[in-house]
Amino acid sequence: MKMFLALFLLLFSILPVLSGCWNQKELTDLAFVMALGVDKGKNHRFDVAFQIVNPGNVSAGQGQGGGGLPIAVYKSSGDTLTEAARNAALKVSRRLYYAHCNLLVIGEKLAKEGILDIFDALERDPGFRTTTEIVIARDSTAEELVTTLTILDKLPVSKVTKELQTSEDMLGETLKVNIDDFITSLVSKGKQPLITGYSVIGDKKIADNSQNLQITTTKAFLSANGIGLFRKGKLIGWINGYKARGAVWVLNKVSGTDVNIDWNGKKNAINVTPLRSRTKVSAKIKNGKPMINVVIKEESIISEINTNADISNPNEIAKIEKKVGKVIKSQVIEVIKEAQNKKCDIFGFGEKVHLANPKLWKRIQNNWDEQFSETKVFVTVKPYQRRSGVRRNPFWNELKQ
Amino acid sequence: MSILSKLFKKKNKSKQNDNYRQQQDPDAPKNLPILRDYHENISRLKEELGNSTDVAFREFNLKQYKGVAVYIDGLANSNMISDFFMDALLKNQEELQSDSFQNLVDKVTSLGNLRIINNWGQVYESLLSGNTLFFVEGHTKAINVETKGWDKRAISEPTTQLSIRGPKDSFIESIRTNTALIRRRIKSPNLWLETMKIGTVTQTDVAIMYVKGIVNDKVVTEVKERLNQINIDSVLESGYIEQLIEDQTWTSFPTIFHTERPDVVSSQLLEGRVAIFVDGTPFVITAPAVFIQFFQAPDDYYSRFDISTGIRLLRILSFFIALIAPALYISITTFHQEMVPTTMAIAIAAQRENVPFPAFVEALIMEVTFEILREAGLRLPRAVGQAVSIVGALVIGQAAVQAGFVSPVMVIVVSITAIANFSTPSFAMAISARLLRFIIMALATFLGFYGIMLGVMFMTIHLCSLRSFGIPYMSPIAPFNINQQQDVLIRFPIWAFKNRPPLISKGNIKRTGKGQKPGPPSQSDRKQDSDQGDQS
Numbered sequence: 001m002k003m004f005l006a007l008f009l010l011l012f013s014i015l016p017v018l019s020g021c022w023n024q025k026e027l028t029d030l031a032f033v034m035a036l037g038v039d040k041g042k043n044h045r046f047d048v049a050f051q052i053v054n055p056g057n058v059s060a061g062q063g064q065g066g067g068g069l070p071i072a073v074y075k076s077s078g079d080t081l082t083e084a085a086r087n088a089a090l091k092v093s094r095r096l097y098y099a100h101c102n103l104l105v106i107g108e109k110l111a112k113e114g115i116l117d118i119f120d121a122l123e124r125d126p127g128f129r130t131t132t133e134i135v136i137a138r139d140s141t142a143e144e145l146v147t148t149l150t151i152l153d154k155l156p157v158s159k160v161t162k163e164l165q166t167s168e169d170m171l172g173e174t175l176k177v178n179i180d181d182f183i184t185s186l187v188s189k190g191k192q193p194l195i196t197g198y199s200v201i202g203d204k205k206i207a208d209n210s211q212n213l214q215i216t217t218t219k220a221f222l223s224a225n226g227i228g229l230f231r232k233g234k235l236i237g238w239i240n241g242y243k244a245r246g247a248v249w250v251l252n253k254v255s256g257t258d259v260n261i262d263w264n265g266k267k268n269a270i271n272v273t274p275l276r277s278r279t280k281v282s283a284k285i286k287n288g289k290p291m292i293n294v295v296i297k298e299e300s301i302i303s304e305i306n307t308n309a310d311i312s313n314p315n316e317i318a319k320i321e322k323k324v325g326k327v328i329k330s331q332v333i334e335v336i337k338e339a340q341n342k343k344c345d346i347f348g349f350g351e352k353v354h355l356a357n358p359k360l361w362k363r364i365q366n367n368w369d370e371q372f373s374e375t376k377v378f379v380t381v382k383p384y385q386r387r388s389g390v391r392r393n394p395f396w397n398e399l400k401q
Numbered sequence: 402m403s404i405l406s407k408l409f410k411k412k413n414k415s416k417q418n419d420n421y422r423q424q425q426d427p428d429a430p431k432n433l434p435i436l437r438d439y440h441e442n443i444s445r446l447k448e449e450l451g452n453s454t455d456v457a458f459r460e461f462n463l464k465q466y467k468g469v470a471v472y473i474d475g476l477a478n479s480n481m482i483s484d485f486f487m488d489a490l491l492k493n494q495e496e497l498q499s500d501s502f503q504n505l506v507d508k509v510t511s512l513g514n515l516r517i518i519n520n521w522g523q524v525y526e527s528l529l530s531g532n533t534l535f536f537v538e539g540h541t542k543a544i545n546v547e548t549k550g551w552d553k554r555a556i557s558e559p560t561t562q563l564s565i566r567g568p569k570d571s572f573i574e575s576i577r578t579n580t581a582l583i584r585r586r587i588k589s590p591n592l593w594l595e596t597m598k599i600g601t602v603t604q605t606d607v608a609i610m611y612v613k614g615i616v617n618d619k620v621v622t623e624v625k626e627r628l629n630q631i632n633i634d635s636v637l638e639s640g641y642i643e644q645l646i647e648d649q650t651w652t653s654f655p656t657i658f659h660t661e662r663p664d665v666v667s668s669q670l671l672e673g674r675v676a677i678f679v680d681g682t683p684f685v686i687t688a689p690a691v692f693i694q695f696f697q698a699p700d701d702y703y704s705r706f707d708i709s710t711g712i713r714l715l716r717i718l719s720f721f722i723a724l725i726a727p728a729l730y731i732s733i734t735t736f737h738q739e740m741v742p743t744t745m746a747i748a749i750a751a752q753r754e755n756v757p758f759p760a761f762v763e764a765l766i767m768e769v770t771f772e773i774l775r776e777a778g779l780r781l782p783r784a785v786g787q788a789v790s791i792v793g794a795l796v797i798g799q800a801a802v803q804a805g806f807v808s809p810v811m812v813i814v815v816s817i818t819a820i821a822n823f824s825t826p827s828f829a830m831a832i833s834a835r836l837l838r839f840i841i842m843a844l845a846t847f848l849g850f851y852g853i854m855l856g857v858m859f860m861t862i863h864l865c866s867l868r869s870f871g872i873p874y875m876s877p878i879a880p881f882n883i884n885q886q887q888d889v890l891i892r893f894p895i896w897a898f899k900n901r902p903p904l905i906s907k908g909n910i911k912r913t914g915k916g917q918k919p920g921p922p923s924q925s926d927r928k929q930d931s932d933q934g935d936q937s
Contacts, residue, residue, distance in 0.1 A: 023736060023849075024735050024736060024846075024847075024849075025735065025736070025738075026734070026735055026753075026759055026760065027734045027735070027738060027746075027749060027750045027753045027760070028750070028753055028754060028756070030738060030750070032738075032743075032746065032747065032750065034743075053747055053750075055747045055748075055750035055751035055754060056751045056754050058747050058751065097738065099738060099739030100738070100739065100743045100746055100747075102743060127739070129739075155747075158743075158744075
């Protein structure tokens with residue numbers, strides 16, 4: 001018995017050696033896909049561009065690095081995403097590895113026709129992360145976007161993902177949307193998804209050329225450009241600039257931005273930058289009809305005063321606050337009107353109605369898009385001026401005296 | 402493993418038989434008497450010692466006493482022997498009147514430790530441990546005078562277990578000096594010492610020391626029993642004893658502690674452990690040992706508790722680094738590329754781009770190279786030691802990377818592993834991490850993180866199964882005892898060391914009195930003080 005046990009243990013311990021290293025993959029056999037560009041295909045349904053990192057050229061290692069281009073882009077096509085990915089094996093010497101894929105780019109043409117067909121593949125694949133961010137290639141193809149080289153950040157992908165983060169923190173005109181977010185709002189009847197748009201600005205012909213990296217003012221660069229509105233997985237329009245900012249306000253995603261107000265009859269004389277803000281959206285039912293209340297509490301600092309103003313006077317501060325509130329309110333109302341015109345509830349008001357009155361929601365959910373366009377929305381902004389930087393009254397006051 | 406152990410058992414048996422045969426030597430001079438004629442005693446000694454040239458015979462003739470003093474040159478202190486003769490000749494000439502043996506013993510010898518020997522068997526025992534024997538004409542007895550006095554190393558700083566703060570003395574090769582070092586620290590009548598001889602040929606002195614009243618008597622009995630069972634020809638170092646009495650041979654973890662520091666042995670004795678001294682080695686072993694003990698450095702108790710706690714946690718962390726760092730590298734680069742930040746994955750990929758070997762082979766090459774370097778550095782004469790470090794640092798470190806055989810990350814991993822390994826205070830524990838590392842590396846190669854988890858789990862299970870003289874090896878972590886955590890991961894302040902480890906010192910576990918927490922004097926005390934000040 002003991003002998004048998006010993007033999008069994010011995011054989012058992014050999015087992016992993018014989019199994020041939022299940023799932024093992026050496027680093028050098030992998031092609032790290034950093035970004036995936038999906039376009040409407042010419043012959044097949046999808047044209048897919050794989051942006052693959054060239055590790056030796058990215059990391060400043062021992063001498064040999066730095067010479068070539070940081071990325072290589074391979075193209076492939078197929079009627080499904082998986083087919084395209086497998087077809088890519090004809091062109092790529094290494095295994096495509098998606099775990100570090102940080103960006104999914106969807107061409108505008110495809111987005112307009114509907115992008116529902118690409119998401120299950122991404123969600124189902126164990127290697128692909130659903131935290132991958134999505135952008136729409138606005139006015140260009142996804143391929144153009146993933147082939148563009150960038151300065152400062154060697155990897156174009158990290159330029160885009162970092163930029164989405166910083167511009168959300170600093171400006172509030174873009175939104176970070178990942179696959180999870182997109183699918184959650186896609187399946188929700190009370191909310192429609194949004195995706196930030198990205199454009200190649202400038203000379204598209206040299207965007208993918210290393211010449212583009214030799215100039216301080218690159219001739220072609222990537223830039224965030226508006227937020228795309230989706231209904232039923234189809235791109236139905238864009239909101240830009242202040243409207244985009246208004247949408248971000250309502251979605252409670254603003255952490256930093258700036259607001260210009262007029263003062264002393266001078267246009268855009270004072271600029272304040274919100275530090276933190278909190279948006280509360282609630283729904284009320286009146287006469288069987290839903291009503292939405294949007295309350296924005298915002299705290300900001302004065303960052304510029306280009307006229308004379310006595311901000312040591314609390315009453316003056318209160319006036320500034322009031323004006324700031326007005327500006328923010330107008331931005332928010334503008335975007336809500338636009339969304340109501342497009343019958344596209346990007347703010348998730350429907351979900352609030354659902355929470356407030358589930359029974360009513362059951363009745364109206366299938367008709368929510370229509371209902372949304374007629375729903376009354378009340379916007380209240382409660383601004384608060386926290387500080388005025390390292391200076392109190394501006395030099396203008398003394399200048400006038 | 403059981404097959405192996407079977408093989409070993411067979412071998413052991415045959416060895417034991419050999420020993421047995423040696424013992425049954427028919428010529429063994431066990432119970433022969435000492436002869437009346439001292440000349441015959443001399444010739445017999447010469448014959449049986451093979452005329453060894455270091456055996457000194459000095460015949461004397463003091464009045465009616467004729468005889469010979471026998472000692473081994475180099476083992477016995479020749480000054481003491483000549484003192485004896487000077488004494489006898491000058492001072493006590495008159496007193497040597499009566500003819501009895503006892504008279505000689507009583508009057509003549511001014512030397513200290515003295516014993517009468519009646520049979521031949523004891524002759525060698527005392528002679529070979531450095532004593533001087535006096536054979537007197539006409540008597541079948543011999544006087545055995547303790548004249549041990551050979552050259553020994555001076556007490557010096559410990560070489561293997563260093564500390565920043567703490568006593569700088571360490572044990573030497575002489576058992577008597579070693580026991581005295583402990584006596585000097587624990588001035589208690591309860592510090593008991595028992596001696597025995599082990600080794601059929603070497604007849605090595607082995608001493609058991611413990612504090613009666615603190616020690617668990619069962620452990621003392623067990624230690625004695627195990628020592629008595631030892632039947633081996635030689636004991637040249639305490640490692641022999643350790644391997645012969647430990648609970649479990651099939652483990653890479655030490656279940657008996659060894660140290661060359663008297664302060665460490667003292668503290669272990671006061672916790673109720675038994676120390677075993679072996680003549681001829683500066684390493685004293687103590688038992689029972691528990692796992693956490695190997696991470697407790699003497700400094701821990703000499704510096705303040707917050708600092709020692711931090712450093713101890715660091716040591717335990719570094720034990721795990723030494724154990725799994727290369728395995729982590731292997732699994733990250735071959736299985737779990739998604740687990741590291743993108744930029745780091747790319748950086749590692751860039752470095753590995755031109756490395757010709759798979760990660761496991763790369764790691765194995767570097768680890769083995771380092772182990773070779775370390776071993777060579779240990780064995781090499783001190784004069785060439787520097788050459789090794791240059792070769793190691795330049796050739797292995799830099800050139801291998803430049804040549805593209807290994808990636809720089811691998812060099813970092815090997816270095817951090819090596820340095821982490823050195824931070825374990827006990828060499829015996831560090832070396833087991835060194836060994837297990839390779840097993841875990843192999844597991845990581847086949848199964849990635851899953852393999853590492855398996856390895857660490859099996860290691861933990863194995864650790865929990867170990868015992869040292871009846872004490873669970875992982876106590877007081879497993880079995881967990883909330884009252885014994887003063888000195889495990891967190892070193893409590895000394896005043897909070899209320900009890901000794903109760904598993905080790907059964908019964909008498911009280912250690913610290915009440916109210917030992919220091920602090921400013923209370924209000925009433927202060928008032929009294931100021932009153933006194935006014936009066937004076």
